[in-house]
Amino acid sequence: MLRITTLIENNADDKNKLVNEHGLSLYIEADGKKILFDTGQSGAFVQNAEKLGKDLSEIDCAIISHGHYDHSGGFRKLVGSVPSVPQLIVGKGFFEAKHKYCEDGETSFIGNSFNRQYVEDRQILIKEVEEDIFRITENVMLFHNFRRSNEFEKLNEKFFIDQGGSRLTDDFSDEISLGIVTDKGLVVVVGCSHVGVLNILETIKERTGLPIYAVLGGTHLVDADADRIAKTMAAFRKLGISRVAVSHCTGSEGIAAMRQEFKENFIYNNAGNVFTI
Template identity: 30%
Template sequence: MTNNNSESRNTQQQLNFKPVQYLAITFLVDNSIEWMTKLPSGFTHEMRHHLNHKATEVDPLTGVPILSLEDFCCAAHGFSALIETHETAESTPRFTLFDTGPESKSLSRNLAGLGTPLVPIECIVISHWHADHTGGLLSFLDLRGKDTSPRTVIDVHPDQPTARGIAPPPSDKVICQLPRDPTFEEIVAHGGVVEKHNEGHAITGGAVWISGEIPRVTPFETGLIGGMRFTPNEDGTSGSWIKEQDIMDERYAAVDVLGKGLVIFSACSHAGIVNVVKDAVERFSRPIYMIVGGLHLAGPELADRIKPTVDFLSKDLIPSPTYVLPMHCTGFSAKIALEAALGEGCVPAGVGHKVVIKGVPNDDASLRPPSIRSC
């Protein structure tokens, strides 16, 4: 009976997830800056934004715009993407912020440099409780102003750890603790409205889907090697570190673009990007048009995951994604492998880039459900 009720709720929630005719993504925080590499149609470099901005100074002697390098985005170890959706060509745009980067400086600087309006951002999604994704949250709320109406909804997983750390294998000794995430009380004090979700649900008028806990079904995707979680004693005076490779509070986001398919946002992919894609395909039976974000394949200890991941995306998933944007924690070796397999479908995205995806409503009915080749 419980399972049937759960399935009924999930079906209803999915019915609230609506396709959009227009999606724009602006990368506000990422590990990489990329000014010069050729990008596909629909992608623009940050430089183009500054050249077209009406506030850009024009040199009176030469008559051409001056690039103010003081205003360009800076890179940082983390991720944040601004998601702009239009349900129809005539509808008012709606804005969702997916993660907030690692600290108070990078997101604030990059928002100012790009001239991004803060008030229209109605929801901030925290993909998981790691400081490189939550560190800019309170500074964003301070910039927006805690008395600004309407207040911003902060969509989070309810299982917030006291602390997380790293213990390089084979030892269980924690060599460092990550900065603590903003508490629920701090978020409210800075003007946010906390909404806790551990199940999939639609936000921003149904334009953006936020997953629940991601099923772990892929054998080679075994989580964050060396991940540790601090568990305090009941009296709060002390506690102990326990192994936590599975970061079960991690969630992905998805936008369904008419005539194109799903755009998947996976900030860190501790669950494994194959697990993420499998869940989205099973849930929605829509082709994957684009994968955006960190694929968590950096470092020698994760090298053996690169080939099966690339093989899945390029061979086993049918059709393959049109674009994969490997960012944040993907790593150099994985980017090379993805480019070798996908060619121009592997896009070197970075902070300051903007992506525009326009839906094709008349072509939507012709999209075939994706399939996954048996291995």
């Protein structure tokens, strides 16, 4: 059985008993493993996990999809809340200093609140994924090095990496996504899809040859225009995706389009939502 519990997300839970914030954190139970996928912005996911009956001390590993504060910001709180974190899994380049250009012309640091030394000092094993596919178990795998398969999912030039004073547009080469094999097909978990949700999904389909049954997480359609959203929905149909459970950086227009496309198979993945197969 696969169970994915959303510990924290931008939107409040249905009963208004959990903390919500701009960020994402998921507790994944699959193939005999308990996996934390992203840690939100502040660490408030820890208290939500307790309310939801998810014991963070039992996780086999913590995965952070990319080095932005709203996905990695709660890692310090996690470390301080459990006896040990067995392993941190990130994509190669995760520890680069990430920034963005603001509307007022200033810049803002939007990267991690910790560095590699912080993790190593606490004797947490670090796995930096360089491979195209890294298997956690036979049926749970991480994907990296996504192929660009279209012209309309462009990198947002407001995001940049500071390398020794040089500002380089962030290509999000550190981004990783999770795939879980189920009887119904592959369930893909995405953090923010900065490299393009279709680039991610089409790369995964090409590498595995498996049908994609469902997509969960953030699809970063928040800045997308109507044409890109329409092309995304057409590609989802072509891929044969049956269910989506998205929100976070998907944006209101992207959510509306997906709700219309998938109808009863659309899940508004707010805090506290549980996705099961």
